[in-house]
Amino acid sequence: TESAPALDDKALTLRETLLNACRSDGLDPDLLPLLEDIATSCRVVSHLVQSGAFTGSLGAAGSTNVQGEAQQQLDVLANDVFVRHCSSSDRVAALVSEEVEEVYWLKDNPGPGDYIVYFDPLDGSSNLAINMCVGSIFSVVRLDREIDASDDRSVLLPGSSQICAGYSVYGPSTSFVLTTGNGVTGFTHQPGTGEFRVTHPDMKIGDTASEFAVNASRYAMWDAPLRRYFDECLAGQSGPRGQRYNMRWVASMVSEVHRILTRGGVFIYPCDEGNREQGGKLRLMYEANPMSFIIEQAGGRASTGLERILDVVPTSHHQRVAVFLGSKSEVDVLEQYHREAQQG
Numbered sequence: 363t364e365s366a367p368a369l370d371d372k373a374l375t376l377r378e379t380l381l382n383a384c385r386s387d388g389l390d391p392d393l394l395p396l397l398e399d400i401a402t403s404c405r406v407v408s409h410l411v412q413s414g415a416f417t418g419s420l421g422a423a424g425s426t427n428v429q430g431e432a433q434q435q436l437d438v439l440a441n442d443v444f445v446r447h448c449s450s451s452d453r454v455a456a457l458v459s460e461e462v463e464e465v466y467w468l469k470d471n472p473g474p475g476d477y478i479v480y481f482d483p484l485d486g487s488s489n490l491a492i493n494m495c496v497g498s499i500f501s502v503v504r505l506d507r508e509i510d511a512s513d514d515r516s517v518l519l520p521g522s523s524q525i526c527a528g529y530s531v532y533g534p535s536t537s538f539v540l541t542t543g544n545g546v547t548g549f550t551h552q553p554g555t556g557e558f559r560v561t562h563p564d565m566k567i568g569d570t571a572s573e574f575a576v577n578a579s580r581y582a583m584w585d586a587p588l589r590r591y592f593d594e595c596l597a598g599q600s601g602p603r604g605q606r607y608n609m610r611w612v613a614s615m616v617s618e619v620h621r622i623l624t625r626g627g628v629f630i631y632p633c634d635e636g637n638r639e640q641g642g643k644l645r646l647m648y649e650a651n652p653m654s655f656i657i658e659q660a661g662g663r664a665s666t667g668l669e670r671i672l673d674v675v676p677t678s679h680h681q682r683v684a685v686f687l688g689s690k691s692e693v694d695v696l697e698q699y700h701r702e703a704q705q706g
């Protein structure tokens with residue numbers, strides 16, 4: 363009989379990594395059940411995405427979400443998966459989902475030590491129909507005081523109060539990337555065992571970049587500072603940036619961020635004439651904040667163009683924000699150009 367393929371059992375599992383973080387980094391052990399629930403949610407969503415063509419769930423749901431965007435069936439299914447699994451920990455006080463207008467309150471009197479989980483259950487779902495990468499994004503805050511569960515404004519905490527954040531990319535393989543405030547660790551789903559095993563320990567972003575990610579079809583709607591930066595990138599070696607850039611645009615923020623964590627770069631989604639009324643395209647609480655925490659933990663920067671994203675004081679749990687994130691030198695220049703324009 364053929365011997366079973368040797369499992370690569372050297373790579374630490376997610377559970378082993380989290381237990382080590384409890385011992386060495388003072389990670390709160392009560393966070394582990396919740397992080398396992400989030401990882402389970404990502405495994406289930408990965409399975410739903412992989413099998414979507416056979417279950418007829420790749421199409422539109424025929425509804426629109428609070429963002430006014432057409433919901434895909436898998437947006438709704440993925441949301442239900444996260445709600446089901448993240449509700450099982452009795453330390454979770456509330457869930458904030460991109461797909462649902464109201465806050466899900468799970469406790470009547472949330473207080474110190476309870477968690478709030480913010481998530482985009484399926485980011486980039488318009489890619490599903492064309493079999494391109496999609497993902498899930500999550501952010502966790504631990505309460506240090508009692509909050510009022512009858513007022514949705516109670517979940518409006520700045521990104522700087524996150525204790526952990528991460529995402530999963532459903533691509534050729536399923537990645538799970540996590541920070542608990544001591545650097546960024548990348549895991550890959552191991553077919554067969556179902557384990558998330560460490561494949562990218564200590565992910566870091568270099569200060570310089572040779573790739574930018576922006577939806578350049580919106581150029582005519584951009585403000586001057588972004589056009590200035592973009593034109594300089596296109597000018598290449600002979601231009602003020604003195605180097606050639608390559609461009610990528612996957613229409614899935616998790617994919618862009620994962621590429622930047624893997625080989626550097628900058629991701630840009632500005633406020634422009636087309637989205638200024640809504641405050642931009644990307645959402646602060648469950649897209650920009652978690653991704654900014656991860657990017658900073660990997661040595662990069664994340665700015666609105668005028669301020670650090672993690673310092674933005676939220677006014678609504680679905681509010682949007684301009685996003686410039688990635689390699690420090692690129693974000694520094696973008697911020698400099700925006701500040702110069704602001705000073706006139």
Ligand code: P6P
Nearest residue numbers: 485486487577613614615616644
């Ligand atoms: P555009 C996906 O809908 C998303 O929220 C991000 O994941 C992605 O970066 C962006 O919007 C894509 O925007 O302009 O290409 O549709």
